[in-house]
Amino acid sequence: MITTRRTTLRRDARRRRGRAGVARGRGDASRPRALRAGNAARHARARARDGRRHRAAAVCAKRPRKPRFRVHESSLVSERPTQVRMAALASSAAAARNVFFRRASAANARQRRRAMPVVAAAADKPILYDVPVSNNGARCRLIMYWKRLEDAVEIRDPGTIGGLKSEEYLALNPQGKMPLLVLPDGLALPESEVISRYLCDAHADVGPSLLPAESPERRAVCALATRVHDQYVVPIQGVMYRGPMPIEQRAEGIAAIAKQLDVIEGVMKIYADEGPFVAGAEPSTADAALFPTYIFMDHCLTRHFGWRDGVFRDRPESERWWCAMRADTCGARVYDEVKGGLEKWEDAGRFETVGVTEHVKDGSFTWAY
Numbered sequence: 242m243i244t245t246r247r248t249t250l251r252r253d254a255r256r257r258r259g260r261a262g263v264a265r266g267r268g269d270a271s272r273p274r275a276l277r278a279g280n281a282a283r284h285a286r287a288r289a290r291d292g293r294r295h296r297a298a299a300v301c302a303k304r305p306r307k308p309r310f311r312v313h314e315s316s317l318v319s320e321r322p323t324q325v326r327m328a329a330l331a332s333s334a335a336a337a338r339n340v341f342f343r344r345a346s347a348a349n350a351r352q353r354r355r356a357m358p359v360v361a362a363a364a365d366k367p368i369l370y371d372v373p374v375s376n377n378g379a380r381c382r383l384i385m386y387w388k389r390l391e392d393a394v395e396i397r398d399p400g401t402i403g404g405l406k407s408e409e410y411l412a413l414n415p416q417g418k419m420p421l422l423v424l425p426d427g428l429a430l431p432e433s434e435v436i437s438r439y440l441c442d443a444h445a446d447v448g449p450s451l452l453p454a455e456s457p458e459r460r461a462v463c464a465l466a467t468r469v470h471d472q473y474v475v476p477i478q479g480v481m482y483r484g485p486m487p488i489e490q491r492a493e494g495i496a497a498i499a500k501q502l503d504v505i506e507g508v509m510k511i512y513a514d515e516g517p518f519v520a521g522a523e524p525s526t527a528d529a530a531l532f533p534t535y536i537f538m539d540h541c542l543t544r545h546f547g548w549r550d551g552v553f554r555d556r557p558e559s560e561r562w563w564c565a566m567r568a569d570t571c572g573a574r575v576y577d578e579v580k581g582g583l584e585k586w587e588d589a590g591r592f593e594t595v596g597v598t599e600h601v602k603d604g605s606f607t608w609a610y
């Protein structure tokens with residue numbers, strides 16, 4: 242515990258120093274003497290390590306360098322996104338001139354190994370494991386489309402590494418769920434909200450922010466919509482399309498979804514005057530979280546559970562938001578992807594197979610709200 246905290250404090254201090262240097266355009270010479278001495282010692286150690294590494298590189302020149310090292314510009318501790326740092330790594334000439342490799346501290350590495358699985362083979366850009374029908378994955382894809390990150394992130398089907406429950410996939414995400422983002426340095430990030438926020442942070446300089454910065458209240462509303470979705474809808478969404486399961490469980494789940502639609506309608510009202518998005522005039526990660534799940538609810542509840550008037554009856558703010566999302570170019574793209582996946586499920590007879598059709602025939606339960 243103590244070691245970890247100390248390490249964190251040191252790292253934070255290094256970052257602050259780096260930022261100060263950038264902000265004021267100052268180099269090493271303008272820093273306090275003690276700090277320069279510390280840096281000099283660190284650089285000397287780094288040069289020694291580089292020397293050892295260069296000798297090793299000469300022996301096996303063609304062996305691809307595993308990205309076990311963080312790349313830093315020579316005088317700054319860089320805070321740039323990983324793939325930009327990796328791009329620097331790719332340019333070996335630049336690497337020789339301006340960049341040195343610093344092995345992540347042992348404590349850091351231990352901490353990371355405990356918390357996150359790391360892949361052996363790294364790619365040259367982040368990989369998002371996902372499939373078109375996945376609503377949680379579509380949330381990350383919508384962020385990517387809004388921020389125009391298609392070229393920066395590669396999307397792969399989890400089937401390419403044996404599927405969600407394969408040993409290889411479980412080593413990356415023990416939950417065996419998608420989406421999963423694997424960074425070039427091997428860091429594996431599961432959980433769609435974590436991935437969404439990472440993409441926004443790592444690409445803060447590209448496209449819309451998607452993280453309302455204007456006011457704490459707006460950020461809170463964005464977080465609230467996301468929390469309601471993640472906490473109360475996602476865990477039960479399977480009642481619309483999974484099975485077999487007891488009929489009582491399915492009926493209770495559908496009632497709970499109807500309730501959450503009302504709760505979200507209440508959240509939608511807060512910034513309705515400024516709309517059309519959840520937190521006002523600008524889209525946010527909350528819109529990305531909700532929209533793909535609404536595609537599921539619109540499809541399944543209307544087509545299979547008898548919600549003849551759809552999911553927006555008596556929910557006008559949600560309907561206004563839904564129309565705006567569908568009219569949005571990136572929203573429409575995600576709609577087509579998810580809806581296309583759902584149509585494939587229809588073609589495969591999924592709703593019959595999992596027992597939905599049979600359950601809904603039982604009129605002693607309420608299915609439509």
Ligand SMILES: N[C@@H](CCC(=O)N[C@@H](CS)C(=O)NCC(=O)O)C(=O)O
Binds near residue numbers: 377420431434
């Ligand atoms: N809390 C997770 C939920 C992920 C999730 O449930 N993903 C679904 C696809 S949308 C999945 O992987 N289902 C397969 C399974 O549970 O076996 C997130 O937000 O990423």
